[in-house]
Amino acid sequence: MGGSSLNKPELIIDGKRRDGRSFRDLRPIKIEASVLKNAEGSAYIEWGRNKILAAVYGPREATPKHMANPNKAIIKCRYQMAPFSSLEGHSRTGPNRRATEISKVIKEVFENVVMVNEFPGSEIDVFIEVLQGDGGTRAAGLTAASVAMANAGIRMKDLVYAVSAGRIGDHVAIDFDMIEDNYSDADMPVAVAPRNNDVLLLQMDGGFTKEQFAEAKELILEAGKTISEIQKDALKRVYDVKGASE
Amino acid sequence: MVSMRKIVVPGTVVSDHRLSMDNTYVDGTRTVSAVVGLFDDSRNEVIPLEGFWKPRSGDIVVGVVEAAGRNGTYKVVLTEFVNGLIIQDKYDREHYMPGDIIEAKVRDIEHKVLAVLEEPRRLEGGTLMNVKAVKVPRLIGKANTMIKQIMDLTKCSMVVGRNGLVWMKGQGVAEATEAVLRIEHEAHTSGLTERIKSMLEKGENRNT
Numbered sequence: 001m002g003g004s005s006l007n008k009p010e011l012i013i014d015g016k017r018r019d020g021r022s023f024r025d026l027r028p029i030k031i032e033a034s035v036l037k038n039a040e041g042s043a044y045i046e047w048g049r050n051k052i053l054a055a056v057y058g059p060r061e062a063t064p065k066h067m068a069n070p071n072k073a074i075i076k077c078r079y080q081m082a083p084f085s086s087l088e089g090h091s092r093t094g095p096n097r098r099a100t101e102i103s104k105v106i107k108e109v110f111e112n113v114v115m116v117n118e119f120p121g122s123e124i125d126v127f128i129e130v131l132q133g134d135g136g137t138r139a140a141g142l143t144a145a146s147v148a149m150a151n152a153g154i155r156m157k158d159l160v161y162a163v164s165a166g167r168i169g170d171h172v173a174i175d176f177d178m179i180e181d182n183y184s185d186a187d188m189p190v191a192v193a194p195r196n197n198d199v200l201l202l203q204m205d206g207g208f209t210k211e212q213f214a215e216a217k218e219l220i221l222e223a224g225k226t227i228s229e230i231q232k233d234a235l236k237r238v239y240d241v242k243g244a245s246e
Numbered sequence: 247m248v249s250m251r252k253i254v255v256p257g258t259v260v261s262d263h264r265l266s267m268d269n270t271y272v273d274g275t276r277t278v279s280a281v282v283g284l285f286d287d288s289r290n291e292v293i294p295l296e297g298f299w300k301p302r303s304g305d306i307v308v309g310v311v312e313a314a315g316r317n318g319t320y321k322v323v324l325t326e327f328v329n330g331l332i333i334q335d336k337y338d339r340e341h342y343m344p345g346d347i348i349e350a351k352v353r354d355i356e357h358k359v360l361a362v363l364e365e366p367r368r369l370e371g372g373t374l375m376n377v378k379a380v381k382v383p384r385l386i387g388k389a390n391t392m393i394k395q396i397m398d399l400t401k402c403s404m405v406v407g408r409n410g411l412v413w414m415k416g417q418g419v420a421e422a423t424e425a426v427l428r429i430e431h432e433a434h435t436s437g438l439t440e441r442i443k444s445m446l447e448k449g450e451n452r453n454t
Contacts, residue, residue: 041296058326058327059327060327119298150256150296151296153282155269156281157257157280193257195257236253
């Protein structure tokens with residue numbers, strides 16, 4: 001939505017999207033779990049041209065002490081884009097308005113799936129570092145963080161995934177890249193707990209009609225099956241050590 | 247011992263009935279895994295592949311004394327978020343210094359994160375290493391087979407704490423460390439006792 005309407009590129013060429021995908025196609029996704037030795041859990045995701053590292057530390061003693069909750073663990077999340085991650089605008093260090101917002105919404109997603117009652121007084125840290133961004137980084141970051149969380153052995157009710165759906169003119173499509181994100185008419189990242197299809201995050205930029213929203217929902221749930229499989233596969237691959245047998 | 251084991255992830259339904267199992271939760275009528283683990287359907291249990299030690303009474307733990315409290319109490323670090331507390335009898339007190347390594351048994355758990363310890367024993371000298379707490383049962387083995395084997399073959403004395411700290415002392419510390427690391431890495435595979443045995447025996451021949 002951020003782009004100027006004067007130099008808007010063609011988003012649909014011959015009934016297909018700029019990169020040749022149909023409206024239902026995801027970009028290629030690759031996840032690798034347990035990539036960082038010093039983190040309790042970690043994951044690296046390549047989602048189209050997005051490259052994101054997620055790391056999870058904890059549960060450990062909550063600091064500062066007054067933040068600790070004696071009944072449950074607190075979750076802290078830091079989403080950050082590296083200075084070199086995109087064409088402009090991330091060179092200043094420290095969190096900006098956008099990073100603070102994304103960190104907050106991701107934190108709230110995990111507060112709903114992590115069994116926080118098991119570790120009272122502790123904190124769980126989630127770090128999401130975007131190395132290269134090309135649209136949909138919050139969805140990709142959350143998907144990776146979820147794998148990192150499971151890799152850390154933190155008890156969760158479900159393995160969350162996230163993906164965005166949006167609208168180009170009258171067409172509802174899934175998984176926007178940067179250009180589509182900037183010039184589309186609506187963009188809606190959604191995080192879902194796949195077992196019961198509980199929606200844990202839904203942000204919308206632009207608007208949908210009722211029918212378009214239903215279509216977007218259907219696209220997300222369908223794409224979610226693919227993403228979930230990739231997540232599970234990444235976790236399983238960690239234990240394919242040589243000499244292993246069932 | 248042939249049983250079907252499959253890898254489960256958080257959210258995988260392990261049973262359509264309500265079962266009381268560790269590392270799972272009940273949702274409606276189904277039992278769902280909460281961790282990445284191996285589900286053994288013959289024994290109906292989820293063995294976690296990653297995770298943390300949750301204190302239980304009766305667990306043997308190894309910890310480091312952090313501070314002395316009043317009236318012969320001591321605070322002991324067990325893991326990053328679980329502390330131990332030594333409470334002693336009025337007439338029969340042992341003195342510890344911060345930094346002392348102790349072995350003890352968990353008596354009670356308070357607020358899920360404080361373990362009251364009993365029968366503390368100071369471990370003199372030696373080295374301390376960290377393993378993942380979920381791998382400790384494998385390191386100990388059925389009826390202590392694995393740990394006894396390592397102690398016999400490396401001539402080390404070892405104490406394995408359920409909290410993931412391993413204390414060892416003796417001439418074969420290097421070999422023992424290597425064996426422990428290998429067990430940690432291959433804990434979910436079968437035939438491991440034999441592989442560790444051959445690995446340590448080869449090492450023995452090399453030394454002589």
